[in-house]
Structures are given as structure tokens and as C-alpha cells.
Amino acid sequence: MDVRAADFDLNKCMIAENLGQCYFGPDCMHLPSLVPGRSGFVNRTIATILSRRSLARRLYSFLRSSRSATLCVLGRSLIA
Structure with a gap:
């Protein structure tokens, strides 16, 4: 799945793709704990x-x- 082609509002949630599976919102925070290599x-x-x-x-x-x-605070706008 192409995350950029999908119709998601990146101002409202975080999106990550790993091995063809998409993770949204809080599940993206959990994803790094699944990656091996905890040195x-x-x-x-x-x-x-x-x-x-x-x-x-x-x-x-x-x-x-x-x-x-x-x-x-920085006076910047959200992602267009």
C-alpha cells in the first residue's frame, strides 16, 4: 500500500508502513518495539x-x- 496515495490526513494521525502492513496513530508508537536490535x-x-x-x-x-x-508558537501551518 502506498501511504502517499492513500487519503489520510497527516495532521490528525501518524502513519507507518512496515512489511506491507500500515500502522496508524498510536500503533505507530508501538512499532519500533517490534524491531529487533536492542543494543x-x-x-x-x-x-x-x-x-x-x-x-x-x-x-x-x-x-x-x-x-x-x-x-x-512558531506560526507555522499544518501539512497541506
Whole structure:
């Protein structure tokens, strides 16, 4: 599936494609925890946090709100 060809509003959700499967919104935050290779403290910490769907959902909500606030403060518009 071509994510760019699909009719999704990138201002409202995050989209990721991995091995032909699309992930939307909070599921995109969970996706990095599924990727092997957890060498290093930071990688293991991120994988641990994102492997818990409830934490990934809360983090996604926070990041989405932070993005909107940052764009507002910078006076920039949303993705056209």
C-alpha cells in the first residue's frame, strides 16, 4: 500500500508502513518495539516503553499535542 496515495490526513494521525502492513496513530508508537536490535541503554529503554501499548498511546497523545502547540508558537501551518 502506498501511504502517499492513500487519503489520510497527516495532521490528525501518524502513519507507518512496515512489511506491507500500515500502522496508524498510536500503533505507530508501538512499532519500533517490534524491531529487533536492542543494543544500548537508550534503545532498550525506548523498546521497553513502547512495548507497552498503554504507554505508547499516552506518549502518542502527548507528542501529537506538543506538535500542534509547537506549530502554533512558531506560526507555522499544518501539512497541506
